[in-house]
């Protein structure tokens with residue numbers, strides 16, 4: 301047994317869960333007219349209603365006790381204070397410094413990181429202005445119309461998600477500026493680069509090679525392909541590289557070795573985790589697309605959420621509430637996944653983005669004391685935007701045998717006022733959590749069928765299929781618009797939720813050793829694919845697959 305599962309706080313929650321499994325949310329709402337008011341909170345323009353959960357005051361108090369016993373406040377202070385809470389890599393975790401708007405120093409190893417942070421932001425601002433005003437010229441003297449960000453994981457998903465989410469801001473550039481079209485190439489599958497190259501005119505294209513390490517196989521392969529295409533287009537003139545390539549990285553030497561002028565390198569630091577890096581130089585494609593001012597508003601929203609997370613009491617603290625509710629279902633109800641369901645088409649990559657943030661952070665089996673855990677850690681996160689998901693997988697959420705807590709997310713206003721689309725969209729946003737909570741009893745289903753004139757025999761057969769057990773937990777999260785400020789706050793809210801859960805589970809949320817083994821094996825297999833008579837020393841399945849591939853490869 302671990303310290304966590306042996307603790308009184310954990311045991312109290314286990315006992316409480318036995319009680320809560322018998323609760324009926326419909327009855328809880330009927331009994332308490334103030335339930336929604338009691339279990340809701342608002343900060344930084346984000347409204348959270350968490351009343352449609354299997355919780356009462358005592359549950360929340362006991363979850364807070366668990367949090368306290370995990371030394372949450374102490375670890376939170378270390379997180380914001382630049383201490384090396386990523387212990388396996390001996391690194392601080394300071395994405396919050398990248399968006400910090402205050403005047404206090406933030407030190408790592410006794411050195412204030414803020415002057416460097418501000419210098420890189422300044423560099424990004426100047427560069428963004430040059431490109432968006434058409435002053436940055438390509439090799440043949442043409443301005444930049446296309447930007448291709450080459451990166452993967454955290455060097456791709458954040459910028460993709462944000463540029464999609466804030467597209468309305470790209471469509472409204474400031475006076476004298478324009479918004480280049482931005483493409484993202486991540487997959488090592490040559491199709492990704494090939495299809496992108498078909499869409500751009502190289503004379504007007506800027507490639508951003510975005511890689512924290514500047515060693516990632518996918519990114520380096522794609523970058524070499526892009527470099528070869530540029531050199532070919534400009535008759536092998538190496539000088540063209542400086543005009544068409546910039547780098548975002550922590551690895552100056554590798555950037556220089558690639559042939560990119562380090563004056564065109566935007567630096568960040570090893571205390572920025574890849575999946576938390578959109579606030580760093582990795583955000584350059586965002587700034588180029590929506591303008592630096594809007595990128596700063598995104599930072600502002602996140603900074604405000606950081607302040608809220610640092611100071612709000614647990615019962616009003618949005619990231620804390622979300623984290624505690626997540627732990628409640630993950631650890632005491634056996635819920636292995638949760639769904640993130642944004643009701644806004646512009647947020648269509650939000651879930652994919654948080655899949656990395658959450659699953660790469662908290663998908664761990666060993667705790668901070670290097671012991672195997674005896675409890676569940678990070679959940680599986682999945683989802684699609686509403687209402688598309690409703691016509692695909694909601695059936696299982698409503699009537700399947702698994703508990704899938706859901707976060708419903710929606711803005712009160714759409715950027716596109718098209719007829720009554722938004723009203724219809726939002727009616728679904730409100731209806732789904734209501735249906736999941738209330739369900740439909742056998743008596744109600746029977747009554748409906750009777751009203752439809754069905755025979756008693758048909759009713760007996762059909763009614764059980766029409767029953768919705770209900771009692772399914774949801775959070776509803778709203779904001780006025782999907783604006784840079786609100787999106788920044790929303791992202792930071794979930795980042796801190798992930799941190800808080802990591803603290804409770806006593807794991808290091810900031811390393812990712814789990815991605816290494818597959819990479820190592822791929823490196824070993826690559827030369828075997830090229831050599832016809834390579835001796836294969838894998839398991840019989842892997843050997844057979846490689847042989848089949850070789851036989852069929854033309």
Ligand SMILES: O=P(O)(O)OC[C@H]1O[C@](O)(CO)[C@@H](O)[C@@H]1O
Nearest residue numbers: 453454455511512513516574815
């Ligand atoms: O920015 P880099 O160093 O190319 O890494 C890309 C991604 O690869 C990972 O290390 C996982 O393989 C992620 O954590 C990271 O976001």
